[in-house]
Amino acid sequence: MFPLARAAQSLVARGIQHTAVRGAHRKHEPTFHDKYGTMVLLGGASMFTAVWSYVFTSLNVEWGISPVGRVTPSEWRG
Amino acid sequence: LPEVAFVRDLSAQQRALKEKEKASWSALSAEEKVELYRIKFNETYAEMNKGTNEWKTILGGVLFFLGLTGIILIWQKHFMYGPVPHTFSEEWLSAQTKRMLDMRVNPVQGITAQWDFDKNEWKK
Numbered sequence: 001m002f003p004l005a006r007a008a009q010s011l012v013a014r015g016i017q018h019t020a021v022r023g024a025h026r027k028h029e030p031t032f033h034d035k036y037g038t039m040v041l042l043g044g045a046s047m048f049t050a051v052w053s054y055v056f057t058s059l060n061v062e063w064g065i066s067p068v069g070r071v072t073p074s075e076w077r078g
Numbered sequence: 079l080p081e082v083a084f085v086r087d088l089s090a091q092q093r094a095l096k097e098k099e100k101a102s103w104s105a106l107s108a109e110e111k112v113e114l115y116r117i118k119f120n121e122t123y124a125e126m127n128k129g130t131n132e133w134k135t136i137l138g139g140v141l142f143f144l145g146l147t148g149i150i151l152i153w154q155k156h157f158m159y160g161p162v163p164h165t166f167s168e169e170w171l172s173a174q175t176k177r178m179l180d181m182r183v184n185p186v187q188g189i190t191a192q193w194d195f196d197k198n199e200w201k202k
Contacts, residue, residue, distance in 0.1 A: 028125070031131070031132075032135065033130055033131035033134060033135045034130075034131050036135070037131035037133075037134030037135050037138070038134055039138075040134060040135050040138035040139065040142075041134040041137055041141075042138070043142070044137070044138035044139060044140070044141035045137075045138065045141050047141070047142055047145040048141040048142070048144055048145040048148075050145075051145045051148035051149055051152070052144075052145070052148045054148075054152070055148050055151055055152060059151070059152060059155050060155070061151070061155055061159075062162050062166050066189075067175045067189070068189060068200060069192075071168075071171050071172050071175045073172055073173075073176030073179055074169070074172040074173055075176065076173035076174070076176050076177045076180075
């Protein structure tokens with residue numbers, strides 16, 4: 001999580017720096033992550049939630065969850 | 079190694095500026111000072127230390143491949159697994175559970191330890 005916080009803070013610093021250096025003759029080229037990062041993140045997250053919500057609800061896989069707290073015992077003799 | 083400036087081949091304008099740098103620095107304007115900095119260094123500290131958006135690509139990629147794993151599971155269920163055995167039906171599980179409790183299976187820390195025999199319910 002720490003690099004996440006550091007990146008978030010540096011984005012603020014970068015914004016301030018861009019307003020300060022108006023005559024900057026250097027345009028820092030947007031990287032792949034700048035261009036597509038958000039799209040990749042959202043796409044991956046939505047794909048993940050779609051697939052696994054289907055797996056856990058509709059796929060009828062026997063997960064073998066413990067009966068404790070879940071199953072009501074019923075008579076077996078006979 | 080000896081220190082080397084970022085820009086090694088100076089234009090005529092930049093060479094004139096380096097000459098002016100030899101005089102009093104208070105004579106330099108703000109833009110000239112910035113230009114001198116840019117001759118010496120590639121990036122400012124802010125530019126050098128700034129974070130990237132790399133984490134978005136990484137996290138998105140990780141989630142994508144975890145999603146692929148889920149797709150593998152779906153494929154397996156569809157093409158490979160047989161039908162769920164009848165011993166997993168609700169009726170069988172409840173009868174099985176009662177039989178395990180009647181037999182006092184794992185009474186110390188296991189399933190029987192979780193059942194309250196006085197109130198006839200699972201312990202909270």
